[in-house]
């Protein structure tokens with residue numbers, strides 16, 4: 001963007017193309033568009049917010065922004081945790097909230113086709129009505145499918161169903177200059193050149209604007225059991241996980257929560273653990289397990305296998321929860337972020353390591369916390385090696401060192417800096433510092449091929 005007049009010319013052309021109602025500026029722009037849920041990102045107001053309703057409108061926005069050199073920041077529901085949707089200086093926010101139509105539920109092909117602004121909650125409701133489920137389950141059901149694609153969202157069911165990239169079959173997307181493209185479709189196999197779908201998944205709005213998503217869906221299993229399993233030590237949980245997965249029964253959810261974290265999460269939603277004082281006092285950490293099956297007999301037998309094994313592996317007890325308690329526990333776990341935020345966490349880290357390395361990783365994190373006089377609380381998707389840490393360390397320099405050391409050690413164990421929250425603006429400094437520089441250079445060349453002017457979410461990711 002060169003000057004005020006050029007900005008006005010851009011906005012005039014945009015209003016002309018989309019209509020006055022679809023372009024908001026000044027006081028008409030709510031503060032909601034200045035931020036996402038990252039704890040550390042500074043809020044910033046965009047120059048304008050565009051509300052497209054069609055792919056053609058998104059194409060027009062990209063074409064005009066490119067002509068005028070205006071940066072574009074895509075936005076789904078703004079629930080991201082890494083600053084990805086936070087406006088960059090002088091940017092136009094393109095919010096997909098009005099592109100919220102479920103285009104098709106194709107029961108024969110087990111596929112749903114959605115616009116990017118459809119929320120997980122809306123999709124789940126529509127699929128439940130026809131006996132299907134989309135299995136990726138990040139804790140925040142208000143998030144949009146476009147945002148999920150752009151961050152490669154994961155969540156609690158990744159242990160069974162993988163993450164967003166394992167469930168997206170096709171995309172329609174708009175490039176920086178306005179070209180509309182489609183890649184993939186209603187099929188699982190394709191060996192036809194580079195896979196653009198997979199490249200765009202997880203690119204956090206830096207390569208293209210996603211305007212339609214084709215997703216795999218599954219028949220909705222009818223039966224489930226929820227278990228709450230206290231352990232006297234974290235090490236015994238870490239050791240139990242490979243044994244549980246070695247049974248051949250893959251749980252839908254296999255989460256770990258430390259005792260302090262679980263009690264805070266439970267208090268927030270008014271969930272009474274009901275485990276008795278003796279166990280509560282002895283428990284240092286809990287496993288939260290959900291098994292699901294298509295028949296009661298399969299579920300019973302899998303529940304028995306898991307319960308017996310858990311006790312052999314040192315569980316203090318195994319509590320099978322009633323449906324209302326199971327719902328409350330899930331709600332409690334989903335709210336982990338809000339608890340950390342309310343308690344004053346200074347940052348979040350969502351590192352992933354090979355799951356067998358979790359004990360070694362947690363031991364090191366405890367040492368880092370002790371050495372730096374930080375408090376670090378952990379909860380996470382232990383079944384897939386992804387632990388979420390809340391970092392309580394108000395001193396910015398010390399905190400940077402703590403996080404850097406944690407991420408560096410995660411990489412040394414064969415892990416990755418962010419499992420699912422993305423890099424955005426807030427984890428970029430760590431990526432640039434710790435990731436292989438040749439790989440970063442290749443990523444920059446890919447970025448330049450998609451977006452030569454650098455107008456799509458500049459300054460994010462790389």
Ligand SMILES: Cc1cc2nc3c(=O)[nH]c(=O)nc-3n(C[C@H](O)[C@H](O)[C@H](O)COP(=O)(O)OP(=O)(O)OC[C@H]3O[C@@H](n4cnc5c(N)ncnc54)[C@H](O)[C@@H]3O)c2cc1C
Pocket residue numbers: 036037073074075076077078079080081083084085096116137138139140142143144145146147148149150151152153154155156204205206208209210211334335336337338420421424457
């Ligand atoms: C309480 C809570 C719990 C959470 N739990 C989890 C969890 O368990 N697992 C997990 O993975 N995440 C979790 N998250 C993070 C968040 O929900 C996910 O990152 C989600 O995918 C963001 O979706 P959104 O629609 O809010 O995207 P936004 O925050 O709006 O945007 C995220 C990124 O996607 C880009 N983007 C959005 N739409 C498009 C589009 N159409 N085209 C191109 N780029 C686009 C944005 O530019 C930005 O970079 C949690 C968040 C909260 C608040």
